[in-house]
Amino acid sequence: MVIKLKSAQTAFWALLLALCVVAAVFLSTSKEEGTETNSQTGAPMLIIDAGHGGTDGGAVSVTGVPESEINLSIAIKLRALAQLLGLPCIMTRETEEIDYPEDANSLHEKKVYDTVRRVELAESEPGCVLISIHQNKFPASSPRGPQAFFGKDGNSEVLALLAQEKLTAALWPENRRVAAPIPKKVYLFSHISCTSLLAECGYLSNPTEARLLETDGHQIKAALALASAYIEFISAENKV
């Protein structure tokens, strides 16, 4: 157990060090001109979207944990990594609570308010990249594995392919899922113009995966995979 923990920690720090090196190379060589990037680092604004929240808990795991909590935990870890690497980022929510206006009474009105608020945030950051974190659910308990979905912006598929590769390697190497487009009916993604990724990190209906997704260790792996995909994506975009 101790040996396992040590090797997991070693792998974590090795991956983090590799991320720091890639980020350092990117940040030191990126161009400062252009309106679509952060003027200090050259990196675009990363919007980290923890799916659901407030009165909308999303799916519920087989152990009773709401998806919104797991999404937020991974999002906070991704923000910590981005901040450590000096990459500009903001979150669409930082807590489980959402401040709804007084005239939003029904669940539907609250959901509409929250979704429009997230669209407006993304649209206020030209050239941003939005990574939305979710967990999947299926009536049967056997489906398992992360899957990356891409938005309508032309670069989104590139980011999703990277995310699919990194999430699979980090979370469940036997995974055979492939990146796919986000269905047009998903309001947030059909109303934003920036590069966007929806990462379903795993299935809350699969008992083994649900328990893993509730652990800090698995959440750190998911956050590292997303950070790694993001850095590789923005590096390629700037031809570093």
Ligand SMILES: [Zn+2]
């Ligand atoms: Zn969700």
